[in-house]
Amino acid sequence: MEVVIAPPAQLARLAADAVEELLRSRPTAVLGLATGSSPLAVYDELARRHAQDGLSFARARAFMLDEYVGLAADHPERYRNVIEKEIASRVDFAPGAVQGPDGLADDVRAACAAYERAIVDAGGVDLQILGIGTDGHVAFNEPGSSLASRTRIKTLTRQTREDNARFFGGDVAQVPTHCLTQGLATIMSARHLVLLATGRGKAEAVHQLAEGPVSAMWPATVLQHHPHVTVLVDDAAASRLQLADYYRETFAAKPGWQGL
Template sequence: MEVVIAPAEELAVLAADAIEALLRRDPAVVLGLATGSSPLKVYDELARRHREEGLSFARARGFMLDEYVGLPAEHPQRYRNVIETEIASRVAWPADQVLGPDGLAADIPAACSAYEQAITDAGGVDLQILGIGTDGHIAFNEPGSSLASRTRIKTLTAQTRVDNARFFDDDVEQVPTHCLTQGLGTIMQARHLVLLATGRQKAEAVHQLVEGPISAMWPGTVMQLHPHATVLVDDAAASRLQLGDYYRQTFTSKPGWQGL
């Protein structure tokens, strides 16, 4: 696992560099898309490169990490709409090439199986963008999730609903109680995991993710088993890391040709 500690704007550039390198090498790359606050600066940077430098997503495919269950199709916080607003529409990404779990499906288990199959049929995810919750969840794999889990329905914890209330007029009662999410086993099959975290409220989760024992109580710790995982954090989110100085030294002396 590589840990990079830098200001949020620099982290966004590093993540966008990794995505651009993939797109330049293979325009039909498969990207994993996260919602929430963590990836927004990355999406802003990718939109800028599309607008000013011609970075093309015309042949790329995208798979969303998760989706709320039961939100109407037109609801602005439905994750398919959030992804459309924050990235897809800004880079002229064809709508039929960006897929998400169907939170309005009549048969939820079948929809989850179909989503897993769609990812497999696409050849798997090349680079998966991730954030992390204050309780250590990635996607909506809440504490206690199986480290081998696949796409499925999950009940959101009270803490996650409180954290997400800011997207629902600060009214926790508007936040759905269920979601569909890629499982930890699904996420771990992506070829490169890139997790972004900023702010002191993420410091304990980042500490556990990077330096704690692998445990279902901190689901993100499963990333320690991945052969190509990158954790991008600002100083505040890195404030609990015991080896912070070493991570800084390692990145400073890293050969320029390596990239993330």
């Protein structure tokens, strides 16, 4: 696990660099897209590079991490609509190239199984963008989630619904109680995981992720077992890291050719 501590704008550029390097070397790459606040600056940077530098997504495919259950197809906070607004419509993904779990499916189990198959049939995710919740969840794998879990329905914790209420006018009652989410094992199947976190509110979760024991109580800690994880955090999110100075030293001394 590589931990990089830098200002938020630099973190966004670093994540975008990884995506750009992948797409320019393998235009048919499969990306994993996250929602929430953490990746927004990355999407802004990718959209800028598409518009100004010709970075193309035309042959790429993408899979979303999760989706609320029961939100109307035209609801602005339906994650498929959020992804369309924040990144898909701003670059040149082909029609149908971005897929997400079906939160309106009549048969949820079948929809989850179909989504897992779609990811496998696409050859798996090459680079997965991730955020982390204040309680250590990734995607919507809440504390207590099986470390071997696959795409499934989950009940959101009160903490997660309160954290997400800002997207629903501050009214936690408007936040759905259920979601469909890629499981931890599904996420771990991606070849490169790039996790972003900013702000002091994420500090304990980042500390547990990078330096704590692997535990279902902090689901993100399973990433310690992945062979290629990049954790991009600002000073505030890194404030609980015991090895923060070491992480800074190793990134400063990193060979330029190595990339993330």
